[in-house]
Amino acid sequence: MSHITIIEIVISLALIYFILSNAIIGVVETLNKQLKTRGKFLVKSLNKVLNDPLNKNWADLVYTHPLIDGLKKDFKSPPSYIPSNLFSAAFVDVITKEGKVVEVDSTNPGNVVISEHFKHNDLFGNFCEGLKTLNPSDFKTMISTIISDDQNSEELKISIANWYDSYMDRASGWFKWKMKKWAFYIAIPVTLFFNIDSIAIIDTLWHSDETRLKMVYDAAYVEWIDQNEKTAAWNGDTIEMQNDSITKPDFKELVKTLDTIPNFLSYYKLPFGWPAKTELGKGEISTFSYITTLMGRITFIQFLGWLITILALSLGAPFWFETMNTFINIRNAGKKPQTEQEKNKKA
Amino acid sequence: MSLYTNIHTHIFNIDCAPRRFIGIKLPQIIYNRKIVKGVTKVLKYIIPSNADILDRYANFLLIGTRKNQSLIWEDLVSAYPHLKTRFVVLSLDMDKMGAGDPGNNYETQITQLFEVKQKFPNQLLPFVCVDPRKTYPFGVRTYLEEKFLRYGFVGIKLYPALGFYPFDPELEAVYRFACEKKLPVMVHCTKGGVWFQGKIGPEHVLPENFNPEPVNKYNYHNQIKDRNRKFKNNFSNPKNYEEVLKVFPNLKLCFGHFGGSGEIKISQKHGSDTKETNFYLKIKDLMERYDNVYADISYTLSEIKKIEATLLADLTHVKYKERIMFGTDFYMTIQENSEKKLVDNLLKCISSDDFHQIAAANSRKYLESDYYKPN
Numbered sequence A: 001m002s003h004i005t006i007i008e009i010v011i012s013l014a015l016i017y018f019i020l021s022n023a024i025i026g027v028v029e030t031l032n033k034q035l036k037t038r039g040k041f042l043v044k045s046l047n048k049v050l051n052d053p054l055n056k057n058w059a060d061l062v063y064t065h066p067l068i069d070g071l072k073k074d075f076k077s078p079p080s081y082i083p084s085n086l087f088s089a090a091f092v093d094v095i096t097k098e099g100k101v102v103e104v105d106s107t108n109p110g111n112v113v114i115s116e117h118f119k120h121n122d123l124f125g126n127f128c129e130g131l132k133t134l135n136p137s138d139f140k141t142m143i144s145t146i147i148s149d150d151q152n153s154e155e156l157k158i159s160i161a162n163w164y165d166s167y168m169d170r171a172s173g174w175f176k177w178k179m180k181k182w183a184f185y186i187a188i189p190v191t192l193f194f195n196i197d198s199i200a201i202i203d204t205l206w207h208s209d210e211t212r213l214k215m216v217y218d219a220a221y222v223e224w225i226d227q228n229e230k231t232a233a234w235n236g237d238t239i240e241m242q243n244d245s246i247t248k249p250d251f252k253e254l255v256k257t258l259d260t261i262p263n264f265l266s267y268y269k270l271p272f273g274w275p276a277k278t279e280l281g282k283g284e285i286s287t288f289s290y291i292t293t294l295m296g297r298i299t300f301i302q303f304l305g306w307l308i309t310i311l312a313l314s315l316g317a318p319f320w321f322e323t324m325n326t327f328i329n330i331r332n333a334g335k336k337p338q339t340e341q342e343k344n345k346k347a
Numbered sequence B: 001m002s003l004y005t006n007i008h009t010h011i012f013n014i015d016c017a018p019r020r021f022i023g024i025k026l027p028q029i030i031y032n033r034k035i036v037k038g039v040t041k042v043l044k045y046i047i048p049s050n051a052d053i054l055d056r057y058a059n060f061l062l063i064g065t066r067k068n069q070s071l072i073w074e075d076l077v078s079a080y081p082h083l084k085t086r087f088v089v090l091s092l093d094m095d096k097m098g099a100g101d102p103g104n105n106y107e108t109q110i111t112q113l114f115e116v117k118q119k120f121p122n123q124l125l126p127f128v129c130v131d132p133r134k135t136y137p138f139g140v141r142t143y144l145e146e147k148f149l150r151y152g153f154v155g156i157k158l159y160p161a162l163g164f165y166p167f168d169p170e171l172e173a174v175y176r177f178a179c180e181k182k183l184p185v186m187v188h189c190t191k192g193g194v195w196f197q198g199k200i201g202p203e204h205v206l207p208e209n210f211n212p213e214p215v216n217k218y219n220y221h222n223q224i225k226d227r228n229r230k231f232k233n234n235f236s237n238p239k240n241y242e243e244v245l246k247v248f249p250n251l252k253l254c255f256g257h258f259g260g261s262g263e264i265k266i267s268q269k270h271g272s273d274t275k276e277t278n279f280y281l282k283i284k285d286l287m288e289r290y291d292n293v294y295a296d297i298s299y300t301l302s303e304i305k306k307i308e309a310t311l312l313a314d315l316t317h318v319k320y321k322e323r324i325m326f327g328t329d330f331y332m333t334i335q336e337n338s339e340k341k342l343v344d345n346l347l348k349c350i351s352s353d354d355f356h357q358i359a360a361a362n363s364r365k366y367l368e369s370d371y372y373k374p375n
Helices: A003-035 A037-050 A058-063 A084-098 A123-132 A138-146 A153-194 A198-207 A209-227 A251-267 A287-296 A300-314 A317-333 A340-346 B033-046 B048-064 B069-078 B106-119 B140-150 B169-180 B228-236 B238-247 B261-274 B279-289 B300-316 B339-349 B352-367
Strands: A101-105 A113-117 A231-234 A239-242 B004-009 B085-090 B124-129 B155-158 B184-190 B252-259 B293-296
Touching (some): A003 A037, A003 A153, A003 A198, A003 A251, A003 A300, A037 A058, A037 A138, A084 A123, A123 A153, A153 A251, A153 A300, A198 A209, A198 A300, B004 B252, B033 B048, B069 B106, B106 B124, B124 B140, B140 B169, B155 B169, B184 B228, B238 B252, B252 B279, B252 B300, B261 B279, B261 B300, B300 B339, B339 B352
Parallel strands (some): B004 B085, B085 B124, B124 B155, B155 B184, B184 B252
Antiparallel strands (some): A101 A113, A231 A239
8 A cells, every 4th residue: 555545545534524523513503502602601701810709790790881781682691702892991990980989878868869979080090099999809910910000091991902802812712622522522422323433434445446536536625615715515415615614503404414424424435324223133123122232243443433533523623624735735745646548658 | 658668678689699509509500591481381381280389489580580680679669569669678798608609799799789779879778788707808897887878878787597696796896886877787587598508617506705794605516416407597596686785785676577477376376485495586575675676577478367466466566566667578588479469468467557657667767877867
């Protein structure tokens, strides 16, 4: 077997994992949408840094500020994204209020008078006044470090917005890691349900030049689509290009999304799926007996094949796309294989 | 039209409570209003005979999971369309109840409460909650002064069942301040409600007492292994206030819930035999001995039909009639009945003069202080 064959197997596997990972992403995105995961994760991330037990829960006060409250779709649907300028304005307002001089006069029967005013004429001065009123805490230290003494009000908001943006970069990383874990957990039942054995697939690719070369050709097409700033997707029959990135399906689309898996694998005549009850040679059996019979036939190699598939799918579509492109370039850089004509001429 | 006062209400939402405030971690699912409504609908279909009780528990959850205190306030006010009413709103400090940290700590709770107060300055009368286990950086007196002057609080709330005794030495300064400024103090006094979820320790079993000559020696050593549900009655027991009132006889003190309807029913059955242990009878004993001790009928009025005779007798008694106040304990009582029905049922049992006495005259006297003059 030449090294070209190995490269082609890698390209084919990368294409398989790329398409299947997209299906897994579809499931993950559906769950995200239904469970409002992004918004809840943002709440958790902001609470982590802004909930100050020695003072107040600044995260909650920011979320209930009209600027941020208006971004919510409904109760318990926190916004999945808060622009840094809005966050900064709301946060500065919340802290500034702490420095307000408020007097409540309840001594006139039936006429409670609440009067309030700020000590300074500028926003920065009032913000610092608010910060001063807080009990010493990690939060107070953090904010005091972000701002500097000689700032004006605009620079103050920019400092807070910049801090928020850099914190969001880190929070995005945490969220991506969380989604990778979700992809791993979702890949387990998908792999087992469709019996996607990577070792069996490699074996097929090893022995079937036709399948392997067809996949390499389609992988090159996927790369070409990407270079034209479109997105490759499996449309049920073949790879096609579409303008938008992979859509986030609803539950209605979820079945269609998962249907791409057997569809795709059968198109390339790759091994997957479980034998029918009648193929077990045991006549009419119950579903329980069917499952236990199948479990009894699982081999260590098959188990290893599943494990490879699960781990591969959890790496995500972008990883396999890059891998595919890298190996396509390596293949294209190697010696061009002889055509039939050239072979005959030599002979 | 007369101006009435509901002396005992709450508008904090579930974000202000730790997840384990009832002893077990609350499942996230109860925060989902759609699921609560859906499950209630299904259960009502399966067991239609329990439809009413299911609705009540569902309403309790639906109110408690409102996104902010402003919405709960609207729920409260909407139940009184025909009565010109103001409301004493009791904040509750659950930070130290041993059930973990709440999503919104107490300072966040009262910041949000003040935002509602600003919109309804005359109608919303908030009480600030004090916990002797907390550290007040500049002293509890300075803390309270700021709360009364800056946030418009009109009284002080204590909830000993959350894990402390009323005679805790740290509360001495609170009572001194309250007496000086003639501030009303409201204390939770029933065997129900929420309670301390932490580990019962030496400080609970052999507590310190600021009364230099305590009337009763407190030693609960033999109860150290008791479950918190039972032990918490030691914190709430009205006999604890003997220590407080001996040192501060002029303290304006209201026993919330009047000991609880359970204790009233026991007293109806056993009379004064249970005088030493019965919360209700002990409260009345303190009311007889101290002129500034009050009681409210919040939550207790949910069983008005069973305690009607006793309540009416108290309302006509010269020692008690000017010191019993109307309250409902909204929204806790939603589990028993709607706010409107509670008031309607009460009005069916007592005369309009008696209602005026408990809902207007008595509360006006109780609430008046150096910081607040009710009309």
